Amino acid sequence: SMRAGQPIPVEVQHRIQKPSVQPKPEAGPQDSPWSTVSQYACQRRTTLYNRNKILTDALEVLAENYEFIESKGPCLGFKRAASVLKSLPMPIRSIDEIEGLPCLGPETMAVIQDVFECGSSSKVEEVLTDERYQTLKIFTSVFGVGPKTAEKWYRQGLRSLEQIVSDSSIHLNRMQQAGFQYYEDISKPVSKAEAEAVGQIIEEVVSCVNPDVTITLTGGFRRGKEFGHDVDFLLSVPGHGKEDGLLPAVIDQLRSQGILLYSEFQESTFDLSKLPSRRFEAMDHFQKCFLIVKLKKEQVVGQQEKQRCGRDWKALRVDLVAPPAERYAFALLGWSGSTQFERDLRRFARLERNMLLDNHALYDKTTNTFLQAKTEEDIFTHLGLDYIEPWQRNA
Numbered sequence: 001s002m003r004a005g006q007p008i009p010v011e012v013q014h015r016i017q018k019p020s021v022q023p024k025p026e027a028g029p030q031d032s033p034w035s036t037v038s039q040y041a042c043q044r045r046t047t048l049y050n051r052n053k054i055l056t057d058a059l060e061v062l063a064e065n066y067e068f069i070e071s072k073g074p075c076l077g078f079k080r081a082a083s084v085l086k087s088l089p090m091p092i093r094s095i096d097e098i099e100g101l102p103c104l105g106p107e108t109m110a111v112i113q114d115v116f117e118c119g120s121s122s123k124v125e126e127v128l129t130d131e132r133y134q135t136l137k138i139f140t141s142v143f144g145v146g147p148k149t150a151e152k153w154y155r156q157g158l159r160s161l162e163q164i165v166s167d168s169s170i171h172l173n174r175m176q177q178a179g180f181q182y183y184e185d186i187s188k189p190v191s192k193a194e195a196e197a198v199g200q201i202i203e204e205v206v207s208c209v210n211p212d213v214t215i216t217l218t219g220g221f222r223r224g225k226e227f228g229h230d231v232d233f234l235l236s237v238p239g240h241g242k243e244d245g246l247l248p249a250v251i252d253q254l255r256s257q258g259i260l261l262y263s264e265f266q267e268s269t270f271d272l273s274k275l276p277s278r279r280f281e282a283m284d285h286f287q288k289c290f291l292i293v294k295l296k297k298e299q300v301v302g303q304q305e306k307q308r309c310g311r312d313w314k315a316l317r318v319d320l321v322a323p324p325a326e327r328y329a330f331a332l333l334g335w336s337g338s339t340q341f342e343r344d345l346r347r348f349a350r351l352e353r354n355m356l357l358d359n360h361a362l363y364d365k366t367t368n369t370f371l372q373a374k375t376e377e378d379i380f381t382h383l384g385l386d387y388i389e390p391w392q393r394n395a
């Protein structure tokens with residue numbers, strides 16, 4: 001799906017009752033083994049080893065369905081519930097065992113109960129066979145197509161990608177055109193080996209442009225994932241303002257090497273003097289680009305054999321972000337994800353610390369000051385949070 005360039009859904013604005021960070025000491029009869037599980041993902045350690053995948057897959061289908069009907073509250077509710085279950089060190093085996101866990105509302109409980117009693121949730125099965133859900137799932141799998149566009153096409157009676165490309169009345173923007181053109185490749189997961197290979201290419205290209213620049217793999221691969229839908233890199237340039245013009249030069253270089261299939265460059269609109277904006281936005285203002293690049297199969301370790309027949313390359317989605325040097329730690333924390341982890345970092349900052357956090361800065365509303373950070377650890381420290389390693393942020 002086209003997640004780059006699209007704001008992370010903003011949290012539901014209604015305030016849930018102000019939660020206490022510390023577990024209640026006087027838990028008494030409700031004492032549960034889960035009394036230390038925080039409602040905030042940034043106070044949980046969530047590795048990729050998910051012992052409750054059956055449950056979280058079910059909940060995430062419902063979350064996605066609510067996303068498709070733009071029902072933000074329920075969508076977030078199910079995402080939060082799934083995220084809590086992902087952090088647990090053991091599988092939940094019966095409905096009684098979830099007693100005391102945060103963020104599990106009655107709807108979630110009903111789903112879990114169904115799974116335990118019937119092996120699956122009828123609500124989830126219903127969604128999975130729903131024509132609208134199935135169609136929106138296919139449409140949003142195209143780069144450049146979000147829920148709004150998908151919904152529009154669905155309402156026009158369109159049901160397949162073939163119908164869309166052959167319908168001359170439909171106008172596709174440049175990004176969507178590229179999305180359809182390279183659909184076969186970019187709808188397939190990107191492997192870690194491919195991400196590393198593309199990292200080497202980007203590294204070479206970048207050092208041609210400016211030898212002082214270093215690149216960092218972020219996104220899911222930094223969290224240890226074996227597969228992703230794209231490859232995210234942060235470029236860091238020492239020195240104030242030295243990132244100016246960097247990405248356009250990188251894009252030119254990729255183009256001249258014949259490996260650029262698509263690029264959308266977004267100039268920086270970052271302006272610290274305008275922060276904190278009224279609503280700390282999900283979408284950041286750094287110089288960035290969304291690319292599709294050609295990766296030669298021979299460049300990927302373990303794929304040498306396959307290059308005999310057909311095309312010898314695969315199209316890959318790559319995002320590059322070039323924040324100003326003094327914003328690097330915030331950008332790294334923001335772009336490392338997961339989306340749910342980021343959402344809860346911001347929510348925690350706002351509700352528990354009276355601070356505003358986004359990909360650019362951390363602002364203390366009590367003292368009206370920006371808190372500086374050189375590293376991710378600095379940001380956790382400012383927030384009074386234990387440091388969570390990237391591989392523990394798979395919330």
Ligand code: DCT
Binds near residue numbers: 359
């Ligand atoms: N992000 C962000 N602003 C954006 C897009 C993304 O701050 N405009 C953050 C959220 C997670 C992280 O950057 C990487 O985004 P994705 O690539 O969408 O997520 P991912 O965790 O890398 O997932 P995948 O493995 O599927 O690529």
Ligand code: MG
Binds near residue numbers: 228229230
């Ligand atoms: Mg990614």
